[in-house]
Amino acid sequence: MPEEWLGAFTLVVEIFTVQALPDPPRDRAVAAVAGLVAPGGTLLAVAFRHEAGTPPAQGPPYPLTRAQMDGLAVGGVEVVRMEELPGPRWRVEYHRA
Numbered sequence: 001m002p003e004e005w006l007g008a009f010t011l012v013v014e015i016f017t018v019q020a021l022p023d024p025p026r027d028r029a030v031a032a033v034a035g036l037v038a039p040g041g042t043l044l045a046v047a048f049r050h051e052a053g054t055p056p057a058q059g060p061p062y063p064l065t066r067a068q069m070d071g072l073a074v075g076g077v078e079v080v081r082m083e084e085l086p087g088p089r090w091r092v093e094y095h096r097a
Contacts, residue, residue, distance in 0.1 A: 001032055007096075010041040014072070019047050019061045030068065034077045034094070042080075043094040045072055051088055064090065 018029045037043050050056070050063035057063050066082075069090050073079050080093040 001036065006035050007038050009036050010038050012036045012041065012043045014043065014045040014047075016047060016061060019059070019064050021060070022062070026062070026068075027071065030071045031074055034072050034074045037077055037094070037096045039076075039096055041096050043072060043077060043096075045069065045090065045092045045094070047090045049084060049088040049090045063088075 012033060014033050018026055018033065021029055033045075034043065047069065048061050048063040050065045069082065069092055070079065072092070072094055075096075077094045077096045080095050082093075083091045085091055
């Protein structure tokens with residue numbers, strides 16, 4: 001990411017992007033997304049949800065686990081609300097203080 005983007009955005013929307021990436025580099029991309037959120041900003045993430053007990057997807061897309069969604073909460077970004085929706089999907093709101 002360009003350095004001037006770090007912490008520059010009051011609203012960051014991540015919908016189905018990082019889960020298109022194999023791992024690696026998915027974990028690095030997840031951390032980079034969180035790094036875009038400005039102090040006082042919000043991150044909204046929507047992703048396909050991996051259901052426990054099911055085999056890993058041969059993706060892309062690669063459904064994300066709870067731990068991977070929690071991985072967006074780094075560097076002062078915290079989970080405000082996490083929802084498990086039909087589909088199955090995640091909808092998560094994060095905030096940076």
